[in-house]
Amino acid sequence: MAKIDRRTRHAALPVALTVALLLSWTALPAIVGGGLWSPAVPIVAEAYALEYLKLASAAALFFAVALIGLQRGLCRSVAGWIVLFSGVLLIVTIAAWQFDFLGLWGFASDTGYHRFSATIGNPNAAGCFYGMIAIISVGYAMDRGIFRTTSARQVVVIGGALMVAAGAFVFLLLSQSRSAFLLTMLALTILVVTQVVASRARDKMGLRSWSVLIVGILALTLTLPLAAGAVLDRLSTADSDGIGRWLVWRHYSALAWNAPAYGYGLGSFFEFNQRHLDASSALDFWNFGAAHNAALQFTLEAGWPALGLLVFAGTLVTIRTVPALIIHADTLGIAIVLAICLAIGCSCVDIALNVPGIAAFTAGLAGLCWGRSLRFRTSDQRDNGLASLS
Numbered sequence: 001m002a003k004i005d006r007r008t009r010h011a012a013l014p015v016a017l018t019v020a021l022l023l024s025w026t027a028l029p030a031i032v033g034g035g036l037w038s039p040a041v042p043i044v045a046e047a048y049a050l051e052y053l054k055l056a057s058a059a060a061l062f063f064a065v066a067l068i069g070l071q072r073g074l075c076r077s078v079a080g081w082i083v084l085f086s087g088v089l090l091i092v093t094i095a096a097w098q099f100d101f102l103g104l105w106g107f108a109s110d111t112g113y114h115r116f117s118a119t120i121g122n123p124n125a126a127g128c129f130y131g132m133i134a135i136i137s138v139g140y141a142m143d144r145g146i147f148r149t150t151s152a153r154q155v156v157v158i159g160g161a162l163m164v165a166a167g168a169f170v171f172l173l174l175s176q177s178r179s180a181f182l183l184t185m186l187a188l189t190i191l192v193v194t195q196v197v198a199s200r201a202r203d204k205m206g207l208r209s210w211s212v213l214i215v216g217i218l219a220l221t222l223t224l225p226l227a228a229g230a231v232l233d234r235l236s237t238a239d240s241d242g243i244g245r246w247l248v249w250r251h252y253s254a255l256a257w258n259a260p261a262y263g264y265g266l267g268s269f270f271e272f273n274q275r276h277l278d279a280s281s282a283l284d285f286w287n288f289g290a291a292h293n294a295a296l297q298f299t300l301e302a303g304w305p306a307l308g309l310l311v312f313a314g315t316l317v318t319i320r321t322v323p324a325l326i327i328h329a330d331t332l333g334i335a336i337v338l339a340i341c342l343a344i345g346c347s348c349v350d351i352a353l354n355v356p357g358i359a360a361f362t363a364g365l366a367g368l369c370w371g372r373s374l375r376f377r378t379s380d381q382r383d384n385g386l387a388s389l390s
Helices: 006-032 045-069 074-098 101-105 123-143 152-175 178-202 207-230 232-256 269-275 294-302 304-327 331-347 356-389
Strands: none
Touching: 006 045, 006 304, 006 356, 045 074, 045 356, 074 123, 074 152, 074 331, 074 356, 123 152, 123 178, 123 331, 123 356, 152 178, 178 331, 232 294, 269 294, 294 304, 304 331, 304 356, 331 356
8 A cells, every 4th residue: 555645644634533523422422421412311322332333434444445545546446346246246136036035034025015125125225225336337337448448358347347237227126216216317317428528528529429428318218118117106106205204304303403412322213213202103103213314313313513523524525526536537436426426315315324234335435536536636736746847
């Protein structure tokens, strides 16, 4: 691993300090046993320790993968391994589904709806995960030189990535997740547009640009008939489901203001929910294990200051990462950012980031993009310095 230079350390310091402060704040209830505006509900010690470990592990993973992103060429290698292992996962899942192992383990469908949930156990979370895989696979194929490569090996690699993307998209459709489907389609559209813009900048004749645009439009159009029976039919109930979600969020938002500083304790959502049921809410909320909004649930469990620190850290990463990737026309980096946005978007209406594997995957992808953008920044400053000397 190459040594991190001073400029990179200074650029990373605000994010590192904010994350350290976040971890310190969420640890306070366990250290001091409560505090200002602390609720009367006791923290579930076992659940708190486990959830705090998950949070700290996600932070450690973010910074560890950022070190990988700092190294030239490793971001593409990581993306390649993600695509490869995703292909293996697709094959294993299909085999397990074919021999009914998923049904025996209770993963194949959720009760009453018969929607595919793969090995995750929740169809909406599964749709989010496979949407992320589809986006990353398409971005990897574009980054490897789709429509302009002549190497036989490259053709095999790109073809394999597109096959993984197609398989992941089929799994997404089988999950019947409306939010994952709509956000994935939007992300793929953005990815095609950015590739067209980048291709036009490189190709004066515009042949590659038109090739990408036409193939992208055809691919996105052909998915609509495939999605009609699986996903689009469920959009007819979006209005009623949206009203239901709004009532859920309003209910839990009111409870969040009763414990504004430290929340009710990490991992205590189910216990907290059971203790706050009354005659007016028991029928609707007795079986809720999540708030169906990641930000709201984090606020309930850790408090408003913790949410503010998390949002601030995310903002610091975003304003550093996204402009750098756009300026450098980094198709792979933009695809990974879009996959992260998919996870965040799905977690705003469902439980995607409540799944530890998806949360860790998202944290790792964020670290990878952040590290890649820091490398771009260091390279640009070095080039500017050499230019000024010349």
